[in-house]
Amino acid sequence: MNAATGMRRVSVHRLGEVLLASIQQELTDSIAVALRQDLTEMAAAGTRGVIIDISQVEIVDSFLARVLAEIAAATRILAGRTVVCGMRPPVAITMVEMGLGLPGLHTARSLEDALALVEAGEVGR
Amino acid sequence: MTVAENGGAAAVADFLRARREQLAQQWADLTLFRAVHTSGRDVAVHAAHRLVDALTEVARDGRVDDVTVPALDQVRAALAQMIAARSQAGATPPQVAAEVAELKRPVIAMVGRELADADRGAALIAATDLMGTLRLVGMEISLSDEGAIVARQRRQLSEVATPVLKLWDRVVAVPLIGTLDSARTQVVMETLLEAIVDQHAAVAILDITGVPLVDTVVAQHLMKTALAVRLMGARCVVSGIRPQIAQTIVQLGIDLGDITTRATLADALEWALGQVGTSIGRA
Amino acid sequence: MTTAAVTTLPITSDLEIAGVRQAVREAAVAAGFSLVEQTKVVTAASELARNTLVHGGGGRLEITRLDRPHGQGIRLRFRDEGPGIADVETALSDGYTTGHGLGLGLGGARRLVQEFAIDTAPGRGTTVTVTAWPRGAWGG
Ligand SMILES: Nc1ncnc2c1ncn2[C@@H]1O[C@H](COP(=O)(O)OP(=O)(O)O)[C@@H](O)[C@H]1O
Ligand SMILES: [Mg+2]
Numbered sequence A: 001m002n003a004a005t006g007m008r009r010v011s012v013h014r015l016g017e018v019l020l021a022s023i024q025q026e027l028t029d030s031i032a033v034a035l036r037q038d039l040t041e042m043a044a045a046g047t048r049g050v051i052i053d054i055s056q057v058e059i060v061d062s063f064l065a066r067v068l069a070e071i072a073a074a075t076r077i078l079a080g081r082t083v084v085c086g087m088r089p090p091v092a093i094t095m096v097e098m099g100l101g102l103p104g105l106h107t108a109r110s111l112e113d114a115l116a117l118v119e120a121g122e123v124g125r
Numbered sequence B: 001m002t003v004a005e006n007g008g009a010a011a012v013a014d015f016l017r018a019r020r021e022q023l024a025q026q027w028a029d030l031t032l033f034r035a036v037h038t039s040g041r042d043v044a045v046h047a048a049h050r051l052v053d054a055l056t057e058v059a060r061d062g063r064v065d066d067v068t069v070p071a072l073d074q075v076r077a078a079l080a081q082m083i084a085a086r087s088q089a090g091a092t093p094p095q096v097a098a099e100v101a102e103l104k105r106p107v108i109a110m111v112g113r114e115l116a117d118a119d120r121g122a123a124l125i126a127a128t129d130l131m132g133t134l135r136l137v138g139m140e141i142s143l144s145d146e147g148a149i150v151a152r153q154r155r156q157l158s159e160v161a162t163p164v165l166k167l168w169d170r171v172v173a174v175p176l177i178g179t180l181d182s183a184r185t186q187v188v189m190e191t192l193l194e195a196i197v198d199q200h201a202a203v204a205i206l207d208i209t210g211v212p213l214v215d216t217v218v219a220q221h222l223m224k225t226a227l228a229v230r231l232m233g234a235r236c237v238v239s240g241i242r243p244q245i246a247q248t249i250v251q252l253g254i255d256l257g258d259i260t261t262r263a264t265l266a267d268a269l270e271w272a273l274g275q276v277g278t279s280i281g282r283a
Numbered sequence C: 001m002t003t004a005a006v007t008t009l010p011i012t013s014d015l016e017i018a019g020v021r022q023a024v025r026e027a028a029v030a031a032g033f034s035l036v037e038q039t040k041v042v043t044a045a046s047e048l049a050r051n052t053l054v055h056g057g058g059g060r061l062e063i064t065r066l067d068r069p070h071g072q073g074i075r076l077r078f079r080d081e082g083p084g085i086a087d088v089e090t091a092l093s094d095g096y097t098t099g100h101g102l103g104l105g106l107g108g109a110r111r112l113v114q115e116f117a118i119d120t121a122p123g124r125g126t127t128v129t130v131t132a133w134p135r136g137a138w139g140g
Helices: A029-043 A062-079 A089-098 A111-124 B003-018 B020-028 B031-036 B041-061 B070-088 B093-101 B104-114 B117-144 B146-160 B182-198 B216-231 B243-251 B265-279 C014-030 C035-054 C088-092 C105-112
Strands: A012-015 A018-022 A049-053 A081-085 A106-108 B165-168 B171-177 B203-210 B235-239 B260-262 C002-011 C059-068 C071-080 C115-120 C126-132
Touching: A012 A029, A018 A029, A018 A111, A029 A062, A029 C014, A049 A062, A049 A111, A062 A081, A062 C035, A081 A111, A089 B182, A089 B216, A089 C035, A089 C105, A106 A111, B003 B020, B003 B041, B003 B104, B003 B117, B020 B031, B020 B041, B020 B104, B031 B041, B031 B070, B031 B093, B041 B070, B041 B117, B041 C014, B070 B093, B070 B117, B070 C071, B093 B117, B104 B117, B165 B265, B171 B182, B171 B265, B182 B203, B182 B216, B203 B216, B203 B265, B216 B235, B235 B265, B260 B265, C002 C014, C002 C035, C014 C035, C014 C059, C014 C071, C035 C059, C035 C071, C035 C105, C035 C126, C088 C105, C088 C115, C105 C115, C105 C126
Parallel strands: A018 A049, A049 A081, A081 A106, B171 B203, B203 B235, B235 B260
Antiparallel strands: A012 A018, B165 B171, C002 C059, C059 C071, C071 C126, C115 C126
């Protein structure tokens, strides 16, 4: 990895009233922290849910797991559900072996399922 | 060994060193390297460099047709790793032998094409011997590598014992049979999670009707699997908890956490259909 | 046993932690690890590299490939000259942290590899050595 790609932030898109962050690059700790900041700030503008697509993420260690849980906690009141979608099998197996979970987060297989979950959360409240 | 052959071996050594990169690039595209190094071409090229270098040493040593020379140790090491990976992936020894044999053609073609007339004849003979030796070493490894063979058989066995059934649109089930040790759990987990991806499954049913005993260790394995399923974005339900097993679970004070459980596979399927129909939007 | 070449990487920034992950991934691929095995060892490396940086004040990683007749393993040695760990057992227990982490790094990394050793004392720095083998090479 070169320094240029290492410094790229994760871009956050607004899909109607849902925030979508699709992680497409190798995540350094500082990029993960920047994502948390961006999502927390954008959620303040009034959103119904946050979706984080991790289908391209090759490892989730305790740092990223913590940042994801913090995003869920920080956006819960303003933005409803945070859904993590698309986790790869080796990542899930490794997290379970390590004893890592994703407290406070919802999970979904695909982006469509994640959107449906956000909708369901909205109806349920 | 004649002088001509020795000269041929030296010419092959020089040739391999000079054409290291081109040859590694060509090898990286052949089945052996591609199948072992699936994660990227760079890695395959890197491994190919290693083999070219090892063969260069053998040619430099001169005895290109002798499978017992010490110079072959590096070649053995490089090849053993790839062959073990191939046989673990289920390739049979004849298949592997054919894949190793494929490496010969680019070498002979390049020597034939690029060496000057004066060197070509002896070099072609030496290169042919060298690649023949490589093939023999490969066969010797794949036939004698008991570790890899045992690993392959064990893997095939546990895979056969872990069929994943598609019960319904987006619902998969694994009927577990026999004891659940940690090696078994790993295989079940991997197979099930891959099936969830392939089938776009929203619910996975773990049916333990065929599991004779649930102790704390087995319970832990079930919880791990259920957790991994949930991280993947699907839900997990454990079915087939016979009254006897339910009793042991209570007696041992085993906590199944918040795993959903159902008495029979039919009950679990009913629960699954409810999940698929209501909570998760159908595509 | 023959021991192959050693690669050394610095760990002084979070970008270098990413570099560690990539180098360990390459070593695991070259040693014939399955995708799950690669992911486990890379995740363990990520945890240990971060500890080297955050708790140890920076250091380095040595990657060594180990050749055995039935497969190749990789050995990772993380070294720093930081404050060291006074009570290793406690540091290894789940949830224990002296910082802001989840306290799952050391214990979690240990569960992801086949061999795990810590050499540390207060004021003497910390060396964590782990070895990972692919299935089959480790009789499992
Ligand atoms: N290289 C190191 N140098 C000094 N202390 C360390 C080192 N690695 C781990 N520790 C200590 O062990 C504790 C537990 O580590 P870990 O399980 O990775 O949790 P975390 O990093 O989340 O705190 C750390 O909080 C720290 O006190
Ligand atoms: Mg840590």
